[in-house]
Amino acid sequence: MMRLARKHLNWWAVALAVGFLIIQVACDLSLPTLTSNIIDKGIANNDIAYIWRTGGQMLLLSFIGVLGAAGNVYYAATQSQKMGQRIRTDLFRKVTLSSTEEFETIGNASLITRTTNDVVQIQNVMVQMLRMMLMAPIMLVGAGILAYLKSPRLTLVFLVALPVLAIFTIAIMYFAVPLFKSLQKKIDRINLIFREGLTGVRVIRAFNQDKFEQDRFEGANQDYTQTGIKVFMIVSLMFPIITLIISGTNIGIVWYGGQLIAHQALAVGNLVAFMTYATQILISFMMVSMVFVFVPRAQASAARINEVMDLKSKINDADQPMTFADQTASLTFDHVNFRYTGAEKLALADVNFAAKAGQTVAIIGGTGSGKSTLVNLIPRLFDPESGQIRLNGTALPAVSQKELHAAVSITQQQAVLFSGTIRSNMLTAKADASDDQMWHALQVAQAADFTQEAGGLDATVEQNGDNFSGGQRQRLVIARTILKQASVYVFDDSFSALDFKTDSVLRQALKKDQQVQNGVTVIVAQRVSTVADADLILVIDGGRIVGQGTHAELKANNQTYQEILESQLRKGDAVDA
Numbered sequence: 001m002m003r004l005a006r007k008h009l010n011w012w013a014v015a016l017a018v019g020f021l022i023i024q025v026a027c028d029l030s031l032p033t034l035t036s037n038i039i040d041k042g043i044a045n046n047d048i049a050y051i052w053r054t055g056g057q058m059l060l061l062s063f064i065g066v067l068g069a070a071g072n073v074y075y076a077a078t079q080s081q082k083m084g085q086r087i088r089t090d091l092f093r094k095v096t097l098s099s100t101e102e103f104e105t106i107g108n109a110s111l112i113t114r115t116t117n118d119v120v121q122i123q124n125v126m127v128q129m130l131r132m133m134l135m136a137p138i139m140l141v142g143a144g145i146l147a148y149l150k151s152p153r154l155t156l157v158f159l160v161a162l163p164v165l166a167i168f169t170i171a172i173m174y175f176a177v178p179l180f181k182s183l184q185k186k187i188d189r190i191n192l193i194f195r196e197g198l199t200g201v202r203v204i205r206a207f208n209q210d211k212f213e214q215d216r217f218e219g220a221n222q223d224y225t226q227t228g229i230k231v232f233m234i235v236s237l238m239f240p241i242i243t244l245i246i247s248g249t250n251i252g253i254v255w256y257g258g259q260l261i262a263h264q265a266l267a268v269g270n271l272v273a274f275m276t277y278a279t280q281i282l283i284s285f286m287m288v289s290m291v292f293v294f295v296p297r298a299q300a301s302a303a304r305i306n307e308v309m310d311l312k313s314k315i316n317d318a319d320q321p322m323t324f325a326d327q328t329a330s331l332t333f334d335h336v337n338f339r340y341t342g343a344e345k346l347a348l349a350d351v352n353f354a355a356k357a358g359q360t361v362a363i364i365g366g367t368g369s370g371k372s373t374l375v376n377l378i379p380r381l382f383d384p385e386s387g388q389i390r391l392n393g394t395a396l397p398a399v400s401q402k403e404l405h406a407a408v409s410i411t412q413q414q415a416v417l418f419s420g421t422i423r424s425n426m427l428t429a430k431a432d433a434s435d436d437q438m439w440h441a442l443q444v445a446q447a448a449d450f451t452q453e454a455g456g457l458d459a460t461v462e463q464n465g466d467n468f469s470g471g472q473r474q475r476l477v478i479a480r481t482i483l484k485q486a487s488v489y490v491f492d493d494s495f496s497a498l499d500f501k502t503d504s505v506l507r508q509a510l511k512k513d514q515q516v517q518n519g520v521t522v523i524v525a526q527r528v529s530t531v532a533d534a535d536l537i538l539v540i541d542g543g544r545i546v547g548q549g550t551h552a553e554l555k556a557n558n559q560t561y562q563e564i565l566e567s568q569l570r571k572g573d574a575v576d577a
């Protein structure tokens with residue numbers, strides 16, 4: 001946690017928090033002494049003027065103490081909130097700048113818990129640290145010295161009170177800390193099941209699994225709640241115990257102090273002041289112990305956050321990145337092999353092909369044959385195990401990822417839209433796009449009509465684009481892809497939800513679009529009709545290119561292609577054979 005604190009706290013603000021705290025503690029510590037003076041000097045001597053004067057001083061000190069407390073709370077609260085904000089920003093940056101592969105070990109649900117719940121744990125402890133944890137030692141030492149000065153013999157009472165308090169605190173920590181740590185994991189599980197339930201709600205209903213899923217969630221929820229109840233019951237024991245110990249200590253002080261007064265070894269005022277110091281000492285001790293209970297929980301949270309921050313990116317920029325060698329677009333795969341981390345089998349084996357500006361490469365193959373894997377190598381979501389991919393004549397790792405991403409416009413298999421408007425979604429591809437350019441892209445993507453009906457560019461897009469149909473979402477995403485000026489346009493299964501006519505009209509429009517034609521187009525598809533007019537068709541099976549050529553060539557002499565074609569003809573698909 002210190003690592004996060006060092007990175008995200010402003011030390012001048014922390015120094016101010018400490019400064020204000022010292023003012024508050026100094027005022028708090030001086031009040032019991034003034035009370036004792038009022039009793040021993042004012043009341044005992046019937047000196048009303050002294051009582052008024054000292055009372056006035058007490059009022060002033062209380063006021064300054066309140067100002068000190070307010071200043072400390074202000075800086076403690078703002079610093080901890082800002083620290084939380086900065087950690088969240090860092091985590092989000094890390095997630096957006098890294099490839100998805102690195103986060104597979106952690107999982108999305110846990111990532112969300114880490115960005116929300118774990119950060120809140122750290123924020124809470126930071127406030128406590130900047131307030132209680134700093135206040136407690138100062139108070140403990142200050143009150144201890146002042147109590148000793150009032151009556152060294154009475155301080156013997158602490159020889160009993162403090163060890164008793166320490167034993168209870170250690171016992172509570174022993175039981176509470178492991179439970180606090182496990183709470184974090186249990187909330188991960190709740191998030192995971194909730195997320196799965198939310199994204200798969202239709203599937204769950206379709207398979208009549210509502211009850212099963214509800215029970216699964218209830219199980220995780222119960223588990224979390226039970227642990228929560230247990231841990232907070234243990235922690236709440238602290239308060240009655242500490243009250244009991246304070247009361248017991250006060251009884252001891254009154255009993256022993258009474259005897260000292262009887263023997264004229266102590267003044268009444270000093271006894272009253274001593275009792276207040278005793279309470280301050282015990283409460284400070286309790287504050288320190290509470291910190292020991294909560295800090296390990298925040299430590300666990302900090303470790304989980306640091307684990308994310310320490311993930312090493314497998315995709316890195318070259319020390320001295322180059323720019324693309326050629327002005328004209330080209331894409332080459334040269335003996336490319338690729339394997340997912342931990343997988344035994346190659347997901348892509350010896351992939352070779354080349355395409356240049358204006359050409360369309362289509363990739364066809366069964367499910368799981370490696371189509372998405374192949375196109376995901378183009379924006380370097382993964383790097384090949386061996387072989388080379390060149391864009392515009394330059395090997396991908398030689399250019400910076402920023403430059404590469406600017407040159408690749410890709411539609412992923414899952415049509416991803418962000419909540420906002422059609423305009424805001426389009427602008428993510430080209431921040432300075434004009435309305436005309438956006439409408440043109442929408443027209444090419446066959447999305448202009450329904451955009452018009454929905455209310456134009458400023459039509460609302462709900463979370464995940466839920467207010468559009470699957471086919472409409474795909475077309476909006478295609479429009480976004482072609483809005484960006486790129487060297488290569490990749491459409492990963494982007495035409496699958498379109499009817500045959502729209503699919504065909506859209507591809508014709510793509511062929512006529514000058515900007516798209518200045519680049520290489522890569523289309524992944526399952527349907528022969530979608531790939532038939534491509535300049536180069538790659539037939540992929542089990543990660544290998546088992547045939548490449550035009551539709552006519554493959555139809556004539558490639559067995560896999562013929563099988564795909566036949567199966568689709570049997571199903572009655574409108575194949576342009």
Ligand SMILES: Nc1ncnc2c1ncn2[C@@H]1O[C@H](COP(=O)(O)OP(=O)(O)OP(=O)(O)O)[C@@H](O)[C@H]1O
Nearest residue numbers: 340343347365366367368369370371372373374413
């Ligand atoms: N992240 C991953 N980690 C490990 N293996 C993966 C991963 N993604 C895909 N695979 C495996 O790689 C192979 C190729 O997957 P890929 O997604 O490229 O197929 P695809 O041809 O696009 O299939 P589909 O048409 O169903 O989308 C599959 O066997 C799959 O199980």
